[in-house]
Amino acid sequence: MDSNLAKGEVFMTVDQIVVEYGVSRTIAREASSQLQALGLLKGRQRVGLVMHRPDAQDLMKNWLPLYARSLGGESVQALAQLRYALELGTIGLAVANATEDQTSRLKEIAARFEAVTSAQGQTEEADSAELEFHCLILEMSGNPLISGMHAVLSDYFHVAVQKNPNWRKVSPDAVWEHKAIAKAIAARDVELARNLLRHHLDNSLSELKGC
Amino acid sequence: MDSNLAKGEVFMTVDQIVVEYGVSRTIAREASSQLQALGLLKGRQRVGLVMHRPDAQDLMKNWLPLYARSLGGESVQALAQLRYALELGTIGLAVANATEDQTSRLKEIAARFEAVTSAQGQTEEADSAELEFHCLILEMSGNPLISGMHAVLSDYFHVAVQKNPNWRKVSPDAVWEHKAIAKAIAARDVELARNLLRHHLDNSLSELKGC
DNA sequence: TGGCTCAAATAAATGCTATTATATGCTCAA
DNA sequence: TTGAGCATATAATAGCATTTATTTGAGCCA
16 A cells, blocks of 8 residues: 555545456455554545554554453453553653653643642542653653553553542552652653652552452 | 354354344445454355454554554664563563573573574574563563564564664673573562663664664 | 265355445535 | 535445365275
8 A cells, every 4th residue: 555645645446446456346345444444544435545544542542452352351450561561661762862841841740740639639630640741751752652552551541540440549659759750851860760660650550450 | 243252163154244233245244354354353265254363462463564654764663662662661570470480491591592692693593592582581471462562573673683684783791691681580680680681672772773 | 784984066155246226425616 | 605416435236256164975894
């Protein structure tokens, strides 16, 4: 498939596929259905088959249910471990590649998290700030593949916690840890950032083991 | 789709779908084509639509090309970073979950790697031993999702190095590092294992930056 | 005589072609 | 701005080709 076509541009019509490849309309439609299932094309009536360029998040959204299905009953824990591995494995890249703007935003989110938890405890707003905090760290890595996968996983757990409030972890050190992590990243201290993050995450993962 | 059916069992025939859902044969075939694109079914003539249960490796093989495509020119580096993140992020789990048999095998592979590199240098056989070494570590984590993804990524780079020998990294410390990592895992020393692995991997990744 | 093997015949289902009908929504003249 | 016209997707139907699982019957042997 021509990778030079931009998203939204017409790739071909079904009739063009029929002519070009010498197959019947049924086969052309089946082929395009398969590409649609993979997220690469979209059929639009009166227009044709339109290129779609799924990014890492799109792809992960598609495949996450299939992964969960392949894992069966252990899927929650396995996915949580994957998320953990992505965060801890990527912190070095994040520290190396973070921009000034990103480190500023990270500090701001840590401050907002502190303000919210002081006033209200671990609420959905605090959950959102935490989600944003971690996603920004992954974004700092500059790797859309990793940050895209992580974002989908994080959102998955974010929604799961909304539906299962007993899964919400309450970590007394979270506020302090967030601030320290943001500082360590701003100071380009890979070791410290990694250690702080690991400590922060170990609490989360061990709590999930009980689910 | 009935998740209780085992792999290889007949799910339904196309005609059964026609009757069950009141659609035409064309639509039934298109629907099954989409599920085939996702790897969930396989059509077998004279038999029917057969359940397929892709595991994490199968799934990753399917969508690795899509990921690479979404990343464009940066795909090699991004995938290498993902592999790095998975390895470094998972070492803690591997240390925690490794069995005696696995740690024995890891030591054996490290010894074999030493023997091969002493006798022949960094050859394809040494590459294979290194691949096996790293894949075993991921396997120790006990997480089929992470080890499956990693295995596909590692194989991808293994094949890429075979095709581009200039990409083969030559690390003088690799032999020593492998042995030390195996020892640290056997001793359940998470910190040491992580530090050794990171040092070992940092060399690989920085060399890949030049690709 | 019963059981087994094996080749041939049969049948079940996928795979594919061809054609027609309908639905959707984009285009563009008014 | 609007809505009729139109291009193409979507869906259905009928028929044939291919693959392969199952059945059948002949022949053989203990």
